[in-house]
Amino acid sequence: MAELQKDPMTRGDFLGFGVLGTIVGALLTIPPAAFILGPVIDVNVRGESDVPDDWFRAGHVSEVPPDEPKAFVVAFPLNQVYSERQVIEEGVDTQEQTLRNAIWTSWKDLKPPGFIAELGQNRTPGISREQVIEAQGALNVLSSSCAHLGCPVRWLVKEDGGEFLCPCHGGIYDINGAYVGGPPPRGMYRYTYEVREDGYIYVKHEFDVGGDKGSQKPFVI
Amino acid sequence: MYAPATGKQQPVEQEVITEENVFERPDETVAFFPKQVLYDLFISTLLLLAICALSYVSPAPLTEPADTATITYVPRPEWFFFFYEQMLMFFPGYALISFGAVVVPTVFVVLLFAVPWLDRGPRASSTRRPFATVIGLLVVVVVLLNMMMAVSRIINFPGQ
């Protein structure tokens, strides 16, 4: 192999490296970074969410049994990448994606309002304004995603009632979703919900963290 | 192509063995090809046969299609995450979860990177550096114990 030849670097060479390096470096780092960080910018800078900030119908209050919780499945529309609303309108043969959440509902301390028993299975007449307020105050609308690491929480029937149990690491919650034991840092998350006069429970894809903290978007699902 | 490492240029007879270069050339050598290649090929063949057999005896799993709304599915990690998953059990509550899930593993990885500088003595044999050996064995024991605890927890879970 030939001997190495080490020429000195002139001021012009140095300047050339600086200018060209900056141009190439900037073009090859900034657009790619923005390209892949897009969703983070959308969420944190523009305050956007993949799930629209709307009410979605979960189920009828009469479906919530008096003695145990009931899981409703809500399919939230998911505006993510090729499932964004504009892409679906203008794109080819597109199907809207949904994010399905299992939502645990129960009556607080298993004490349903009196009118629920009278309602029976009849869902047509709707309920009165007073009954709406009564039902709204008596409901638990809980996220099935464990507050520890997000596993699907199940209802475990026991002799003295029952408890919510997370199958992953054994987090335990009571009928109201309050923390009982295990590694979770808090009780089950509660959805922002409302009961309307048609007798149905409506939820938003956000958690009501209570007090002055207001609401927060769910992690992960 | 390769710049030879220090000491390798000298013929064996003239080389002065010091503590720095004692491990640069073994006592007895053998050419990489064919002996070593043959050994490697032997093990690789065994592995490939085992893998192909397992592919049919116990095919790669494909469970039910993804459903975020399930309330009956029990998530379980792959076996190589068992020890990590079990460790999370020991860190409950807000402050400790992030400590156990992220901080402890990060510190462990940093220590792993630092191993050559944490144990700088010239002794290579594990019997002559008991401290490093004991720490290493402890790590292995903790990982294996955690794995066993995870397995027993999973086996004993109701309704599995």
Added chain:
Amino acid sequence: MGAISKARSQAADAGKFVADWMEHRAGVITIMEHFLYEPVPKRGAWIYTLGSATLFLITLQFLTGILLLFYYVPTTDHAWNSIYYIMNEAYFGTLIRGIHYWSANFLLAVIGLHMAQVFFSGGYKAPRELNWIVGVVLLLLVVIIAFTGYALRWDQDGLWATVVGMKIGSYSPFVGAYTIQFLMGGDTIGPATLSRFFAIHVWLLPAALAPFIGIHLYLLRRHGVFGDEMEYRERMAKLQERQRLEEYEEYEDDGEPYVGRRDRADRD
């Protein structure tokens, strides 16, 4: 001269011609000899098969991974179906995916053994520190590749492992939320998550893995393999004898400064 021996000598000539031609233009023979005739320790040859088994299993991963891409579709609508097709319809689909799955499992086990062997034999000691570091980087890459590959099935196992993984990530101090939003491609798990995990599992990390494997092998060849002190016991005996002699010499001509024992002074 018989016809067979004539053909044989002609074939030998042709082979030699091709070899010379390639050697002259690309130095192929020199490189091959350099790779194949490297002296390696005679004792402990079986220990070194741990490293080569790792390399073999990673090669299997690359091979079967490329093959699976011929049928796999990384969308939430089709991922599960395409794997179902591979497993039930494609010729040898069960085998190809089985090799990918099982060699991944073996890979993690063998890497663990390989690492333990290097640790307990002290193979990371100077001048081999850098190779240990590259090895830890390879370990991390393989673990992350294993994790991201899990999600690509888009079955219950893969989805929930991803949910739990993201939830764990959300507990990272300061950067938790941003990290998982970057990985999920939004604030929830969905089609973007699958696309991103696909990009990471199939392109980003394997592309990073390959050069690190190259560096790992280069450093291995540069400093030679190190399996155990057993391979060096004669050299160590020689070293100890020389050190003993020097100590004795110094004792003999007391007062004279002795310069030839720096390496010993370093140790003490």
